[in-house]
Amino acid sequence: MDERLERYAELVVRVGTNVQPGQEVFLLSAVEHHELTRALARQAYRAGASYVHVRYNDGHTRRAMIELGPDEALTYSPEWLKTFTASMSGNAMIATTGDPEPELLADLDGERVGRAVPQEIVQIRVQQLTENNVNWCGVGAPNEGWARQVFGEPDVERLWEKVAFCMRLDEPDPVEAWREHLERLAERATQLNDLHPDALRYRGPGTDLTVGLLSAARWMAGGGDTSTGIYYVANMPTEEVFTSPDARRTEGTIRSSLPLALSGQVVRGLELTFEQGRAVRVEAETGADLVRSHFATIENADRLGEVALVTKESRVGQSATLFHDTLFDENATCHIAYGAGFPFLFDTDPGEGLNVANMHVDFMVGGVELEVDAVLADGTEVPLIRGEEWQLA
Amino acid sequence: MSDSGERLERYAELAVRVGANVQPGQEVFVHGFVEHAELIRALTRQSYRAGAAYVNVRYEDQHIRRAMIELGPDQALTYSPEWLNTWAEAMAGNAQLGTSGNPEPELLADLEGERVGRAMPLEAAEIARRMHGEHRVNWCGVGAPTEGWAREVLGEPDVEQLWELVAFCFRLDEPDPVEAWREHLDRLDARAAALTERRPDALRYRGPGTDFTVGLLPSAHWGSARFRTAGGIDYVANMPTEEIFITPDSRRAEGTLRSTLPLSLGGQMIRDLQLTFEDGRIVQAEAESGADLVRSHLATIENADRLGELALVTKESRVGQTGKLFYNTLFDENATCHIAYGFGLPYSFDGEPDEGMNVSNVHVDFMVGGPALEVDAVMADGTEVPLIRNEEWQLAA
Numbered sequence: 185m186d187e188r189l190e191r192y193a194e195l196v197v198r199v200g201t202n203v204q205p206g207q208e209v210f211l212l213s214a215v216e217h218h219e220l221t222r223a224l225a226r227q228a229y230r231a232g233a234s235y236v237h238v239r240y241n242d243g244h245t246r247r248a249m250i251e252l253g254p255d256e257a258l259t260y261s262p263e264w265l266k267t268f269t270a271s272m273s274g275n276a277m278i279a280t281t282g283d284p285e286p287e288l289l290a291d292l293d294g295e296r297v298g299r300a301v302p303q304e305i306v307q308i309r310v311q312q313l314t315e316n317n318v319n320w321c322g323v324g325a326p327n328e329g330w331a332r333q334v335f336g337e338p339d340v341e342r343l344w345e346k347v348a349f350c351m352r353l354d355e356p357d358p359v360e361a362w363r364e365h366l367e368r369l370a371e372r373a374t375q376l377n378d379l380h381p382d383a384l385r386y387r388g389p390g391t392d393l394t395v396g397l398l399s400a401a402r403w404m405a406g407g408g409d410t411s412t413g414i415y416y417v418a419n420m421p422t423e424e425v426f427t428s429p430d431a432r433r434t435e436g437t438i439r440s441s442l443p444l445a446l447s448g449q450v451v452r453g454l455e456l457t458f459e460q461g462r463a464v465r466v467e468a469e470t471g472a473d474l475v476r477s478h479f480a481t482i483e484n485a486d487r488l489g490e491v492a493l494v495t496k497e498s499r500v501g502q503s504a505t506l507f508h509d510t511l512f513d514e515n516a517t518c519h520i521a522y523g524a525g526f527p528f529l530f531d532t533d534p535g536e537g538l539n540v541a542n543m544h545v546d547f548m549v550g551g552v553e554l555e556v557d558a559v560l561a562d563g564t565e566v567p568l569i570r571g572e573e574w575q576l577a
Numbered sequence: 578m579s580d581s582g583e584r585l586e587r588y589a590e591l592a593v594r595v596g597a598n599v600q601p602g603q604e605v606f607v608h609g610f611v612e613h614a615e616l617i618r619a620l621t622r623q624s625y626r627a628g629a630a631y632v633n634v635r636y637e638d639q640h641i642r643r644a645m646i647e648l649g650p651d652q653a654l655t656y657s658p659e660w661l662n663t664w665a666e667a668m669a670g671n672a673q674l675g676t677s678g679n680p681e682p683e684l685l686a687d688l689e690g691e692r693v694g695r696a697m698p699l700e701a702a703e704i705a706r707r708m709h710g711e712h713r714v715n716w717c718g719v720g721a722p723t724e725g726w727a728r729e730v731l732g733e734p735d736v737e738q739l740w741e742l743v744a745f746c747f748r749l750d751e752p753d754p755v756e757a758w759r760e761h762l763d764r765l766d767a768r769a770a771a772l773t774e775r776r777p778d779a780l781r782y783r784g785p786g787t788d789f790t791v792g793l794l795p796s797a798h799w800g801s802a803r804f805r806t807a808g809g810i811d812y813v814a815n816m817p818t819e820e821i822f823i824t825p826d827s828r829r830a831e832g833t834l835r836s837t838l839p840l841s842l843g844g845q846m847i848r849d850l851q852l853t854f855e856d857g858r859i860v861q862a863e864a865e866s867g868a869d870l871v872r873s874h875l876a877t878i879e880n881a882d883r884l885g886e887l888a889l890v891t892k893e894s895r896v897g898q899t900g901k902l903f904y905n906t907l908f909d910e911n912a913t914c915h916i917a918y919g920f921g922l923p924y925s926f927d928g929e930p931d932e933g934m935n936v937s938n939v940h941v942d943f944m945v946g947g948p949a950l951e952v953d954a955v956m957a958d959g960t961e962v963p964l965i966r967n968e969e970w971q972l973a974a
Contacts, residue, residue, distance in 0.1 A: 215611050215636055218638060221641070225641045226644045229644050229649045234649075234650055235653045237658055237660075238636075238641050240611060242636070244618040245617070248621045249631075253629070253630075256630070257631045264633070264663040267660040267663040271658065
């Protein structure tokens with residue numbers, strides 16, 4: 185048995201998802217991720233899971249649907265999949281990422297690719313995130329196709345080493361290393377919550393953007409508790425401190441600094457211009473149609489749902505690797521997401537400032553030249569990030 | 578597209594058009610092992626080309642099943658998740674395609690046979706059986722060649738050679754496979770009609786280690802695997818299929834049966850199974866390997882210890898002609914005569930099934946045929962009419 189694989193899976197089950205004895209566990213994976221998925225199932229049972237459900241997704245059957253299926257198939261949510269998703273409430277979930285064929289859908293009609301979202305299932309999931317009733321974790325599953333995307337050759341072993349580094353598996357006691365790391369991140373969230381900025385100001389090459397913040401929204405980092413008090417870490421790796429902005433107060437232009445692998449296409453050089461909270465212009469070197477299709481067909485996809493700050497201590501950043509995978513790349517550097525905001529950041533009703541959408545897409549904006557300032561209520565600007573370093577004491 | 582890619586698409590097209598006979602506007606439910614991804618993708622493409630409204634795909638993974646049996650709690654074994662029940666219910670009025678060909682036939686061999694035998698989502702299995710019994714699903718099972726399966730059949734992971742064998746059994750070598758299938762099924766149906774017309778009261782099996790009599794039901798008829806749904810859709814439930822079969826009177830089975838081929842079952846291998854019957858029930862189960870798994874079925878699943886199917890296959894069978902043991906019931910049961918313990922098949926009845934039909938949550942086919950097996954029809958007056966000698970059909974039709 186592959187010992188690294190089992191240790192990795194154990195860390196995800198114990199620290200990430202924090203599976204509780206008697207919980208059911210739901211594994212969502214690409215069919216190419218089956219080695220890791222099997223290890224996760226073993227570790228979940230060892231942690232006391234009462235049952236492990238597995239749902240394998242397949243990019244090729246999805247491609248067949250978009251290419252050959254009728255229009256109604258694109259947004260259809262089968263009853264059994266709705267039941268599957270709804271059953272996750274109160275239980276644990278692990279989703280694996282690492283696209284085995286990132287450009288599988290590249291030659292298809294971007295508008296159809298963008299529309300191919302099972303709306304009712306996404307709604308169930310958004311509701312679960314709102315109620316925060318699932319302890320879940322997203323993790324990477326190295327595979328040949330992903331390795332080829334990262335290195336230009338299918339060197340899975342090299343990708344595994346990078347991923348293991350980002351996961352702190354090289355530490356003598358990875359569980360303890362994660363505890364310390366999560367505490368450091370939580371400290372940053374506390375600093376920002378105490379500073380209470382009214383807005384963020386981003387400046388950099390091609391970027392001059394101001395994003396309003398909501399006074400009731402907390403900054404968060406690392407892990408958090410479900411509504412029933414199970415502590416979990418939703419992303420492994422995680423290096424960010426983040427909040428949901430006021431979706432009505434975004435002005436200016438922002439340019440992405442890393443490519444974004446999305447729905448089988450790659451979005452490069454994305455440039456979004458905002459007026460009164462909404463994206464009014466979308467340009468990109470590649471993949472612009474896919475993003476435009478999101479904005480045109482999914483309600484409120486054209487408003488922001490997340491701002492996240494990452495600095496150069498990040499293990500993902502230190503690995504100096506472009507992973508072509510949001511889970512990793514968003515933890516290398518600062519990022520912003522269009523689409524749904526996070527209701528779990530609020531102790532009370534979020535109100536109208538929090539964006540509600542059936543989609544959440546992160547894109548990376550950070551880099552050495554990006555400057556991020558906190559704009560306080562009195563107009564004072566406090567530097568947060570310079571040269572990818574944290575500026576608060 | 579490569580030659581093998583083209584063969585895959587033609588194979589999938591035949592399974593979709595002739596096998597399940599997917600109708601425009603139907604949903605299709607495709608399920609199989611993760612190792613069958615290539616074929617499952619082709620079945621999905623061909624289903625959409627045939628006009629499917631939506632193709633649902635569910636990958637199964639034996640390693641996840643192994644983890645459950647080895648590490649999970651007792652209740653997990655028979656747990657039937659709500660979503661799986663919903664999947665089974667949703668097949669009503671729709672089409673289903675299942676792939677078989679175990680990539681690791683002995684993956685569960687070292688586990689406790691009793692737990693392996695009990696591990697079944699009972700509620701979902703029952704719903705699926707009801708959907709089939711009420712003729713509400715046009716479905717088809719087909720083989721999916723993989724390295725592991727090829728190693729089992731050929732002693733080496735020669736997937737290409739296994740593909741050739743499977744394609745031969747599938748009649749893909751015929752200039753017009755659709756027409757070849759029509760003729761083949763017509764021949765099997767003619768054989769079934771001739772036997773039904775004679776109305777035997779029982780079948781008598783004699784061979785090495787076998788001396789066995791099983792009663793038949795007057796309302797049951799012999800048939801091929803070409804069925805029609807309640808909604809009038811014709812389909813072929815197994816591809817390949819070489820059998821004519823009937824559901825016996827589960828109350829009347831006496832004597833001893835010995836299996837002639839190994840049976841790959843739930844990740845274990847059953848070799849040299851020997852079953853003894855009294856008053857329709859199995860009272861003794863012996864085997865060289867896998868006896869515990871069979872005994873677990875018989876002990877824990879109601880009526881698993883009674884018979885549900887008798888099937889006759891002769892040496893014209895394309896599967897038999899390959900001379901290969903496939904370690905896969907879909908193929909091996911079509912190489913030679915077989916019998917199944919567990920639930921009977923409602924397909925044998927025009928209306929309501931006879932009360933003599935067995936009702937159970939399991940259906941396990943095991944092979945009893947071979948050159949030494951003699952099968953006779955026992956008529957109501959006690960006369961015996963030879964049906965099979967030396968693997969040849971003895972009746973006129």
